Amino acid sequence: MGAAFPHTIPIFAGFWFLGITYGVYMKVSGFSFWYPMLMSLTIFGGSLEFVAVSLLLGAFAPLQTLVVTLMLQARHLFYGIAMLDKFKGTGWKKVYLIFGMCDESFSINCSVEAPEGVDRGWFMFFVTLFNQLYWVTGATLGGVLGSLITFNTEGLDFAMTAMFVVIFLDQWRKEQHHAASLIGLGASLICLLLFGAEGFLLPTMACILALLTLLRRPMEREGEST
Amino acid sequence: MTLTQQIITIALCALGTMATRFLPFLLFSARRPTPRYIRYLGKVLPGAIFGMLVVYCLRSVDLLASSHGLPEAIAIAVVAALHLWKGQMLLSIAGGTICYMLLVQTVF
Structure with a gap:
């Protein structure tokens, strides 16, 4: 437990800031603090929880919700593949390690080795647990504090846009070529024009998926040559 | 949305998330190699999805309205500039959001 804590301090700052923002955002969107609290407990995935606010505010669309979730969270599939070996032999803790495998828990557990003499399973368990604790308390606090806020919160929802712009930029800088990012932007813009703001996510x-599958050969070749 | 529909929506988000987290551990063993198509998607999907999410966030910006999407454009430029300059996620998000709030509350 003591060994895991220092590695999670940077996450603490980030999760509290984003968590509180998320809680306040839900509150000013008309949801009580129970929503951010329970959603951060059960979903435990920041970007989806922000998107879920818009989904909850829109018309009931279970299929779209599920597809958005699967597409947005598909990256976890690859975290899982990367952690197959590392989670081995951790016993019952493995279930929680997988449950709590958000971007941040993954990046710590994947890159940091447990110090000598510290059990690997427990180390990763506490990294995950601390992270979730920060996120849930931040989101709940934001939901509670949201009602006390007296200043004008108009425009606070831009935090979500800003977050995705930042993640998009980070992705962009990691890519060898930008075809995938451009497909994402281009397909969304075209579908937005064709289908309108309410129903453009599914066609997008x-x-x-279709474009990436069709372009697989050239994109893989280009990826190898650079 | 009724409360039941909200619960279903949240449950679907949670279930979908868990499916993506647990599936690899159910499907692949460390011994069996991951299919190439899956590995390829893992590499290219994130960039495309986050591009889509940026557009999703901006879906209700009306270019014909009085502000012509200017506050959004300016704030995104601020986010990008801060991020390329300092590279600190929180600073970029906070700076851009404060800038946007000031713009929509006082200028536009």
């Missing part, structure tokens, strides 16, 4: 995701 279908287009993205």
